[in-house]
Amino acid sequence: MINIDITKKLKAYAGVQELRIKKDIAPGSIVRITGPSGAGKTTLLKMIAGLVKPDAGIIAVNNINWFDAEQNIDLQPQQRMPGFVFQDYALFPNMTVQQHLEYVTQDTEWINRLLAIGKLDSFTTHKPQYLSGGQQQRLAILRALSIKPKLLLMDEPFSALDVKMKMDLIGELRPLFKELGATALIVSHNPQELDGVADDELEIN
Ligand SMILES: Nc1ncnc2c1ncn2[C@@H]1O[C@H](COP(=O)(O)OP(=O)(O)OP(=O)(O)O)[C@@H](O)[C@H]1O
Numbered sequence: 432m433i434n435i436d437i438t439k440k441l442k443a444y445a446g447v448q449e450l451r452i453k454k455d456i457a458p459g460s461i462v463r464i465t466g467p468s469g470a471g472k473t474t475l476l477k478m479i480a481g482l483v484k485p486d487a488g489i490i491a492v493n494n495i496n497w498f499d500a501e502q503n504i505d506l507q508p509q510q511r512m513p514g515f516v517f518q519d520y521a522l523f524p525n526m527t528v529q530q531h532l533e534y535v536t537q538d539t540e541w542i543n544r545l546l547a548i549g550k551l552d553s554f555t556t557h558k559p560q561y562l563s564g565g566q567q568q569r570l571a572i573l574r575a576l577s578i579k580p581k582l583l584l585m586d587e588p589f590s591a592l593d594v595k596m597k598m599d600l601i602g603e604l605r606p607l608f609k610e611l612g613a614t615a616l617i618v619s620h621n622p623q624e625l626d627g628v629a630d631d632e633l634e635i636n
Contacts (some may be wrong), residue, residue, distance in 0.1 A: 486500070528556040
């Protein structure tokens with residue numbers, strides 16, 4: 432179970448806006464996070480990952496406090512280790528597809544399986560610069576999965592994919608999440624994108 436009860440003052444266009452989030456998330460669920468641009472969706476994912484600090488409140492994962500303002504607990508990102516798909520991919524310009532995954536895991540069987548799922552098996556020697564936007568995005572997803580995370584934080588992870596590629600990939604990811612016992616929080620701009628896939632919803636206003 433993931434318990435989130437936090438507040439954070441955001442630097443907003445019209446001054447300061449307060450982001451308040453209170454949500455309990457069941458283990459193994461797929462949660463679609465929606466809300467207008469600038470509402471704080473990315474900031475929420477970063478607060479869960481330990482990359483941005485909330486002003487107040489608690490983030491607990493399986494009864495372990497990852498963040499607790501009152502008790503001054505704030506686990507390092509390396510101690511939390513979620514799989515994170517950044518909105519801008521955050522790939523390494525000098526690493527090939529294969530190296531991106533080998534940097535994280537030595538499990539070649541797992542790497543090969545991921546490459547097949549992301550349809551990148553014929554691009555293993557390519558650096559990001561020589562990949563299409565959709566291929567780069569799929570690499571970002573595969574890299575997040577390479578650590579076999581129990582928690583996946585995905586920021587608009589399908590935005591650069593065509594409809595067929597997106598549907599194929601979602602169809603493959605769903606059973607994979609189950610197999611890993613992973614909980615996935617997925618920010619999505621497209622309201623229909625995860626219909627029939629998401630088990631839960633978090634709307635940020
Ligand atoms: N570390 C931070 N501290 C305070 N404010 C922040 C921080 N990071 C971002 N912000 C502000 O929070 C607001 C929300 O940003 P965020 O990227 O979380 O929105 P979003 O909902 O993901 O938007 P989009 O859908 O456009 O990607 C912005 O106004 C931004 O300037």
